[in-house]
Amino acid sequence: MGGVTQTRTTRLERGRSALGPALELVHTGRAPTRAVLTNQLGVTRATAGAVAAELQALGLITVDPRPGGAGGAQGRPSHRLAVDPEGPVVLAAQVHADGFRAALVGLGGRIVATAPGCQDVPADPGHVLAAVVEAGAGLLRASGRRCLGAGLAVPSAVAEPEGTALNPLHVAWPAGAPVRDIFRERVREAGILRHPEGGDEAPPGAAVLAGNDINLAALAEHRHGAGRGSRDLLCVATGHRGVGGALVLDGRLHTGSSGLALEVGHVAVNPEGRPCHCGNRGCLDVETDPLAFVTAAGREPGPEVSLLQQSRDLLRTEYADPAVRDAAHLLVDRLGLGLAGLVNILNPDRIVLGGLHQELLDADPERLRAAVAERSLWGRSGSVPILPSTLGHNSLVGAAELAWQPVLDDPLAALGG
Amino acid sequence: MGGVTQTRTTRLERGRSALGPALELVHTGRAPTRAVLTNQLGVTRATAGAVAAELQALGLITVDPRPGGAGGAQGRPSHRLAVDPEGPVVLAAQVHADGFRAALVGLGGRIVATAPGCQDVPADPGHVLAAVVEAGAGLLRASGRRCLGAGLAVPSAVAEPEGTALNPLHVAWPAGAPVRDIFRERVREAGILRHPEGGDEAPPGAAVLAGNDINLAALAEHRHGAGRGSRDLLCVATGHRGVGGALVLDGRLHTGSSGLALEVGHVAVNPEGRPCHCGNRGCLDVETDPLAFVTAAGREPGPEVSLLQQSRDLLRTEYADPAVRDAAHLLVDRLGLGLAGLVNILNPDRIVLGGLHQELLDADPERLRAAVAERSLWGRSGSVPILPSTLGHNSLVGAAELAWQPVLDDPLAALGG
DNA sequence: CTGGCTTTGTACCGGCGATGAATAAAACAC
DNA sequence: GTGTTTTATTCATCGCCGGTACAAAGCCAG
Known part of the structure; x- marks a missing residue:
């Protein structure tokens, strides 16, 4: 009787602290040092330093004490902040008229590995997506990386929130195919998102999403290309x-x-x-x-x-x-x-x-x-x-951005489990 | 020597706590009670209660302990939250082909007082805006209210961030007239924003802004009309x-x-x-x-x-x-x-x-x-x-929304001075 | 080479807002 | 009346962030 704690609030899950914005700044190359990170975030040096340390501890970024290039600077040289090239990746997949493609993409939009898989696209989206995911799983096995999510680019408008392909262009898919759910199911079956050490299931925050290829190309150009x-x-x-x-x-x-x-x-x-x-x-x-x-x-x-x-x-x-x-x-x-x-x-x-x-x-x-x-x-x-546009494979990089989004919004939740 | 405090950071001035969002919810009528405010904000009841108390202390909202209407509810009835009808106002002004109009608008989009001022619009924006502001100042003197900002609706696209009217329609203004700055100057001259008690200058956060009339009508419809x-x-x-x-x-x-x-x-x-x-x-x-x-x-x-x-x-x-x-x-x-x-x-x-x-x-x-x-x-x-659309004078209400925005973003900064 | 100067990185404390639990209050159901 | 349900309020606590001081690491002047 009495204390019923609290009726479940529809928590907004607003990303803990400035961790997410900080990672996004490094991810998009707008924060090469802790000093500019401080300015961009509008926080004190102390906070920016703590945030950078935590991102480093999470294995997402590296801090290189080597003075960074621009020799003309006054004062103590900054350490270089960069995306960790050995860090986790996401699976990016693209289906287009000529076939499909799978890739592992790290933070910063860096393509770590690709599997071309150029073949005709069968009429059943389930088969194509199974093949794409299989190719991605192979890349993952070969690389030994941890995979935090998966994104798919399709040549069709994708209705939200259903995740269905409304007008697939030049792939003989039925209009309204639930590509997002099919992709999600294939990814689940392949066990790609399983944490490598713990035998656990996929982390709850991991994103498996699909989007229109041009939308995703635009996202990639904005983050890493001509739209910066x-x-x-x-x-x-x-x-x-x-x-x-x-x-x-x-x-x-x-x-x-x-x-x-x-x-x-x-x-x-x-x-x-x-x-x-x-x-x-x-x-x-x-x-x-x-x-x-x-x-x-x-x-x-x-x-x-x-x-x-x-x-x-x-x-x-x-x-x-x-x-x-x-x-x-x-x-x-x-x-x-x-x-x-x-x-x-x-x-x-x-x-x-x-x-x-x-x-x-x-x-x-x-x-x-x-x-x-x-x-x-x-x-x-x-x-x-x-x-x-300045990026090659920009739809692929954009599909990766889709999968990175939860990590950029709240790195702790996306990694910590 | 030593501690140089901190290089000036470009502070984001993100609104202190959930005060702003809470006020916006009451302002748009989406939070009639503390309970739904709690849900909408995604905070605990304790926080929502404290926030409501602070808004009340600021004279922006009222809390009515009378059980609110919907009798069918279980449990303890909520207190009614509402915008304070005696609270501060903003000056809303509109210039259109048929003349101009001035009004005092309170929170919730309630028009407190209007001055029609239907006359021909002279070719010099300075004269019209002086007349509008003069009418508004008269309304303010008559009402004795505190005024927190001013907004102007004009029948022209308004270029940002210059605040110039690019293509005034059917008012014989020169294209590119700096209406925002003219309006701001007239408001400053009229001393409208001076705090009634303290003989101080205008509070720093007060907004004096101008916008296109249809844009502002849309804003009003979204907040209080058919676009809710x-x-x-x-x-x-x-x-x-x-x-x-x-x-x-x-x-x-x-x-x-x-x-x-x-x-x-x-x-x-x-x-x-x-x-x-x-x-x-x-x-x-x-x-x-x-x-x-x-x-x-x-x-x-x-x-x-x-x-x-x-x-x-x-x-x-x-x-x-x-x-x-x-x-x-x-x-x-x-x-x-x-x-x-x-x-x-x-x-x-x-x-x-x-x-x-x-x-x-x-x-x-x-x-x-x-x-x-x-x-x-x-x-x-x-x-x-x-x-x-469901609002009359929606451009006028929208102009008021423009002026209310800083208050909705950070009530403390806008009022506290 | 040595001592300022400037900028960057780190340690520590304090404030403030939010959480979480417990308690009180106000209706309805029986 | 008593129990249930929902709402409001009080209080201790926690965690993030801000501010300050200090240390580190390079230029520059003498």
């Missing part, structure tokens, strides 16, 4: 067919209320354009993808899985051909119109382009920037930096 | 001319990297439409505003400042006229197309419409919902709730 430091990053990219987009706000992926945001393919850019399966005509999706480019250049389109490569080759080796150049100009203008519309709606502080769009930007940066500036309402928008 | 509880709220509304939009993410206004986001007026909805000043044709801006409606209904448009009222009258009293109904259908379909495009990009969990769009929704809710569902890619998006 952006607070409001828009990414637009093509695969072989279609156009995808992603938005990273304040360091977090903006997936909308149900994971379906940034379906940017259906912004209208050409009133007389080709009909699109969405019902309109002249959508970004059908006007600026590799098929549109190859066609506009008057070439015979090859097989679908090679359209991106064919477009690349055209741009890089036959740009002197007027037909190719005109086609590039046409696509650049239409892409510029689409991006301008997105700028008017989202007002990003940076735009990063991937796939064919990246190639088009490289081919004629000024034309694209001018097109965006001209069609976006504000003169200021003309100064939105438009950059090519 | 939404995590991803899209608002679209018309004035007399043109279309504006706003997005509220996780309770914060998303203004983009430089305050220019959600310029939704230039989404294309009619390839053969009227030319728009943006260079395209058939933009939402010129296809779904009151002028477009009056014209489509075959009526002679009246003076610009009465177009919205003229449209309202047509819809409400002459909807039986086939010309009016057809015009409404046409605009609904185009609005639906535009909203569908925004849904594909933003994936909101709710849409709130204002101005003429609200009237169009009221006139034929099912047609608009169907149009959005049909044109947005995902079946799920068809279930996006589309609601009319």
Whole structure:
């Protein structure tokens, strides 16, 4: 009678102390020393030092007392903080039109090991994901690393919170396949997340998640690539067919209320354009993808899985051909119109382009920037930096980011068990 | 010698304890009792009780021991938590095509006093803002309340962080007028923020800010109106001319990297439409505003400042006229197309419409919902709730929210001085 | 080479807010 | 009335963080 302690509160589990933010700063390379960590966190040196010591004790970062490079500094040299290259990893997996890929990725976005596994993708997601996870398990056995989570990138919008692939592109999966749960089940079966020493089950905080490949590429570019430091990053990219987009706000992926945001393919850019399966005509999706480019250049389109490569080759080796150049100009203008519309709606502080769009930007940066500036309402928008993506395998690194997130949010909970 | 204390850290000033979140919960009506406050904050009852006591001591909320209404409850009845109706206020000001308005607004979005001040808006923003502030100062003298900040709503995009009005609509201001600084200067001159007892200067934390009227209306709808509880709220509304939009993410206004986001007026909805000043044709801006409606209904448009009222009258009293109904259908379909495009990009969990769009929704809710569902890619998006706004003077309330924000973030700092 | 100067890393204490348990209070059910 | 349930309040305690002092490690001037 009396003390019923407390009705269970819906605890927010806000990450204990500044451990998480500190790890994120080191993870993204924004805190090379304890001193800047102190400034970035807004805490005292004492606290920053304690936090760094704890992260080191957890085996996540290293502290190198060697004076760090920039010799011109006054005062006592800083010790170098870095991600521990021998630390734990996560499993990153990607399924795309050409096959699949698995990798182990450490903190800092460093790819530790990869297994290509290029094969045709069968119609049953269960088989592919089993194969991917098996490849990852092999990598893990070979490396002896501890694995803290797993992330999967798929060429489809992923509905949240269900984790289902709504419109798998060019992999013959059924729409609505529960890829997240299938992936999770395969990972559980493989026992990847089991703590190596203790024979325990998977740690409770470990994440096994799935996301759209372009969303994840954007996340990777934000953390480790051309989007570093952006607070409001828009990414637009093509695969072989279609156009995808992603938005990273304040360091977090903006997936909308149900994971379906940034379906940017259906912004209208050409009133007389080709009909699109969405019902309109002249959508970004059908006007600026590799098929549109190859066609506009008057070439015979090859097989679908090679359209991106064919477009690349055209741009890089036959740009002197007027037909190719005109086609590039046409696509650049239409892409510029689409991006301008997105700028008017989202007002990003940076735009990063991937796939064919990246190639088009490289081919004629000024034309694209001018097109965006001209069609976006504000003169200021003309100064939105438009950059090519800088990471290879960025979807893979992004899938790893997904799996790292719980660790970055609360390292103690994710490791301590 | 020796201890140099600490190099000045860029302190994050994260709000002391859970005081701010607690006040926000009471402010938005989501915490009617200490018990739900406990749950919402995820703290213990002890903490929630202490926090409530402190807010009461600060004169911001009241605690009413009277058992609160819902008689069916088990156990000891809760005390009612409410915003203190005698508490401090902020000055809210709005300038629009028809004139200006000033009001005192308390916590909870309650308008305490208003001064209409309907007159023509002179071309010099300094004069209007002086008049608005003078009206507000009169209200303050009459009420004897303490004023904690001031917010201004203007019919223009406001660039951040400059606080300049980039495209004032239908008030003859120069583009780029520094309205925020002018407003701030007038408020300072009027001595509104001076603490009544102490003859001190304005408290350092007090906010004097300006924002776009539709953005602020969206903020008000989110906190106190049809957008309550939404995590991803899209608002679209018309004035007399043109279309504006706003997005509220996780309770914060998303203004983009430089305050220019959600310029939704230039989404294309009619390839053969009227030319728009943006260079395209058939933009939402010129296809779904009151002028477009009056014209489509075959009526002679009246003076610009009465177009919205003229449209309202047509819809409400002459909807039986086939010309009016057809015009409404046409605009609904185009609005639906535009909203569908925004849904594909933003994936909101709710849409709130204002101005003429609200009237169009009221006139034929099912047609608009169907149009959005049909044109947005995902079946799920068809279930996006589309609601009319529920607040009168919502821009004014939103301007007040702007001024309340520092108090909600850290009540102690904002009041204690 | 020696003694300031500057910046970085560490030890210690104290404050403050939150937790957790126990107790009191106020209704409803029987 | 008595027991049950839910809510409010008091109190001891814990842990994170801030502030201070001090030690360490390189430049620079003489």
